[in-house]
Amino acid sequence: MATGWVWSERYMWHDAGTAGGPLPVSRWVEPMTHIEGPDAKRRFANLVAASGLLERLTVLAPRPATVAELTRVHRRSYVDEIARQAAAGGGNLGGGTPFGEFSYEIALLAAGGTITAVEAVVGGTVENAYALVRPPGHHATPEHGRGFCLFNNIAVAARHAQATLGVGRIAIVDWDVHHGNGTQDTFWDDPSVLAVSIHQDGVYPPRSGPVTDTGAHGTIVNVPLPAGSGDGAYRAAFADVVEPALDRFAPDLILVACGFDANGFDPLARQMLSSESFRWMTGRVKAAAERHCEGRLVLTHEGGYSPFAVPFCGLAVVEELSGVRTEVEDPFLPIVENYGGRLLPHQAEAIARAQRNDTSWASSS
Numbered sequence: 001m002a003t004g005w006v007w008s009e010r011y012m013w014h015d016a017g018t019a020g021g022p023l024p025v026s027r028w029v030e031p032m033t034h035i036e037g038p039d040a041k042r043r044f045a046n047l048v049a050a051s052g053l054l055e056r057l058t059v060l061a062p063r064p065a066t067v068a069e070l071t072r073v074h075r076r077s078y079v080d081e082i083a084r085q086a087a088a089g090g091g092n093l094g095g096g097t098p099f100g101e102f103s104y105e106i107a108l109l110a111a112g113g114t115i116t117a118v119e120a121v122v123g124g125t126v127e128n129a130y131a132l133v134r135p136p137g138h139h140a141t142p143e144h145g146r147g148f149c150l151f152n153n154i155a156v157a158a159r160h161a162q163a164t165l166g167v168g169r170i171a172i173v174d175w176d177v178h179h180g181n182g183t184q185d186t187f188w189d190d191p192s193v194l195a196v197s198i199h200q201d202g203v204y205p206p207r208s209g210p211v212t213d214t215g216a217h218g219t220i221v222n223v224p225l226p227a228g229s230g231d232g233a234y235r236a237a238f239a240d241v242v243e244p245a246l247d248r249f250a251p252d253l254i255l256v257a258c259g260f261d262a263n264g265f266d267p268l269a270r271q272m273l274s275s276e277s278f279r280w281m282t283g284r285v286k287a288a289a290e291r292h293c294e295g296r297l298v299l300t301h302e303g304g305y306s307p308f309a310v311p312f313c314g315l316a317v318v319e320e321l322s323g324v325r326t327e328v329e330d331p332f333l334p335i336v337e338n339y340g341g342r343l344l345p346h347q348a349e350a351i352a353r354a355q356r357n358d359t360s361w362a363s364s365s
C-alpha cells in the first residue's frame with residue numbers, strides 16, 4: 001500500500017501579511033513578508049514532484065473541516081471570531097499571527113486536510129500519510145490562536161478519529177522545535193491521548209513545555225532540549241523517553257506534528273538536525289506504528305522556515321514513509337554534519353530530567 005499525500009495550492013494562498021520576521025511590525029521593525037510564508041512548503045511540494053516521488057504516492061484531495069469538527073477542540077466563539085475577522089478583510093490574533101480575508105476557509109482546509117489523511121489511513125486506503133498543510137496548528141489552544149496557528153489541525157484530526165472512526169488511543173509526537181502548547185492544553189485532562197513534545201527549551205511560547213507539565217493523567221510528556229542539540233540528543237531522547245512512552249501507551253494510531261524548524265539552518269531556533277535526522281525519526285515512529293497499530297501513522301506539517309533546507313528534510317521524511325528512495329541527495333547535508341551534533345553531557349542531563357518526570361507509565365494499560 002502506498003503513502004498518502006495531502007496538498008493543495010490553496011494552502012499557499014493563506015496570507016500572513018507582513019511582519020518583522022516572527023514579530024509584529026513596530027515603530028523600529030520594518031515590515032517584510034511574514035516569515036511563515038509559502039516558500040518552504042511550496043518548495044517541499046515542488047521537490048516531491050520534481051524528484052518523481054509524487055508519482056509513487058497516493059494523492060489525497062483535502063476537504064474543509066466543518067465547524068462541528070473544529071468545535072470538538074475549539075470554542076465556538078473563537079471559531080466564529082476568526083470567521084468574522086476574515087470576512088471583514090482579515091484579522092490578527094496578536095503575537096505575530098495576522099491572517100487574510102481567505103485565511104479562514106484555508107485554515108478549514110488545513111484542519112480538513114489532516115482529517116483527510118487520518119481517514120485514509122484508518123480506512124485502509126493508504127498505509128500512512130503526509131499532510132502538507134498550511135497554516136500550521138500546534139500552538140492554537142481551544143480558545144486562542146498564536147504562533148502563526150489558527151486552528152489546531154492535529155488535535156481536530158485526533159478528536160475526529162476518536163469520534164467517528166472508532167479509534168481509541170492516540171499518540172501525538174510533536175517534533176516541531178517549538179512546544180506543542182495548544183495540543184498539550186487540548187488533551188491535558190484526556191488519558192486517551194498521549195501528547196509527547198520534543199522542543200528547544202523554553203523558546204516558544206516563552207518558557208512553555210517544562211518537564212514538570214505532565215497533564216492530569218500523566219499523558220503529557222515534554223522533552224525540552226538545550227539550544228545546540230543535534231542528532232545525538234534527538235536519538236537519545238527517542239531511545240530514553242519518546243519510544244518507551246509510545247510502547248507503554250500502545251496507541252491505536254500515531255500522529256506526528258512534523259515541524260522542520262529543528263534543522264540546522266532554521267532562523268527561528270538553534271538546533272542542528274539534518275535531513276538524515278528527520279529520516280531517522282520518521283523511521284522510528286513508523287516502526288512504533290508497526291509494533292502497535294498496524295503501521296497507522298499520519299504526519300501533518302507544522303513549522304520550518306528555511307526555504308532551502310525544508311524541502312530536503314521533507315523529501316527524506318516522505319521517502320522514509322513510503323519506502324521509496326529517489327535519486328535526490330541533500331546538498332546541505334555535509335554542512336550540517338560539520339556542525340557536530342554528538343550528545344553532550346548537559347543534553348544528556350536534560351533528557352534524564354525528562355525521563356524522571358515522565359509519568360505516562362501511570363496511564364499505560
Ligand SMILES: [Zn+2]
Binds near residue numbers: 177178259
Ligand atoms: Zn515551530
